[in-house]
């Protein structure tokens with residue numbers, strides 16, 4: 356099979372195996388945009404890692420027949436998905452199963468948190484597909500003050516308290532089961548079907564649309580279409596991660612990540628490709644943008660290295676002049 360899954364923080368394959376734990380590039384998302392970026396970084400011999408979810412592209416898996424992908428007529432989405440994965444595997448691409456919940460600058464590049472595991476890179480390519488849901492009113496304001504995307508990171512803060520889980524995808528079940536062991540009460544609002552087995556302490560509520568999260572400086576309530584729940588925290592688990600959830604500083608345009616013709620975002624070192632940058636939502640566009648993002652990330656890394664080398668030279672010259680003068 357095409358996916359190599361390893362323990363976080365141990366670089367394995369991925370073009371040029373990295374000696375350190377900070378990669379040149381991390382690609383978030385392993386759909387066609389992410390995989391296209393990956394094979395191009397492998398060709399450029401960069402150290403990189405792909406972080407993605409189980410299927411790599413649930414969208415491709417669902418698409419019955421694709422007729423507009425050049426050179427591969429009348430193919431099912433599932434078969435094309437398998438071919439993409441085999442191609443990536445044949446080029447030594449490592450895909451690690453991890454859903455990134457936040458990205459933040461760390462001085463030397465970026466740190467990515469995925470269920471409390473931290474990954475680091477000098478540049479990033481975001482290829483997370485299009486999110487079918489937008490942030491809820493109140494979500495961003497109360498982030499870190501009761502709103503969370505990671506049960507293992509923040510669950511222990513709510514020991515004995517009431518937490519609500521907004522579950523857009525079955526992956527949330529594992530998170531809710533974890534919360535059942537720490538929180539006093541877990542209210543589970545499924546937004547998908549069918550709901551799988553859950554810890555008996557998890558209280559499953561009827562499916563209903565979430566409207567907003569309320570509270571004066573901290574989460575106090577989750578307002579749903581059918582009822583309002585008093586809760587100390589709201590844990591949100593979506594299938595596709597809205598870009599602003601990943602990093603609030605990313606500039607958006609009509610709900611998509613704003614990029615220029617180089618697939619560069621407003622944050623230097625972060626590139627984006629595929630459906631997450633906007634319409635048309637099509638495979639060929641995703642693959643093309645993935646390639647551009649990879650080449651531009653490689654150029655960015657070269658520029659960074661040149662700057663670092665000249666900075667080091669300047670520093671050495673200043674030091675030797677100072678020593679000669681003393």
Ligand SMILES: Cc1cc2nc3c(=O)[nH]c(=O)nc-3n(C[C@H](O)[C@H](O)[C@H](O)COP(=O)(O)OP(=O)(O)OC[C@H]3O[C@@H](n4cnc5c(N)ncnc54)[C@H](O)[C@@H]3O)c2cc1C
Nearest residue numbers: 384386387388411412418455483484596629630636637638
């Ligand atoms: C039913 C259907 C039929 C279609 N038919 C066609 C067609 O005939 N022709 C065509 O050109 N296009 C078609 N499309 C569209 C095509 O599938 C998409 O344009 C393409 O898959 C977009 O690729 P992507 O890599 O940008 O995103 P996706 O394929 O959506 O991949 C994004 C990946 O990133 C992962 N991800 C998201 N958030 C995170 C995170 N925080 N951390 C880690 N991973 C994350 C997701 O789980 C997903 O695996 C169809 C789509 C559907 C749904």
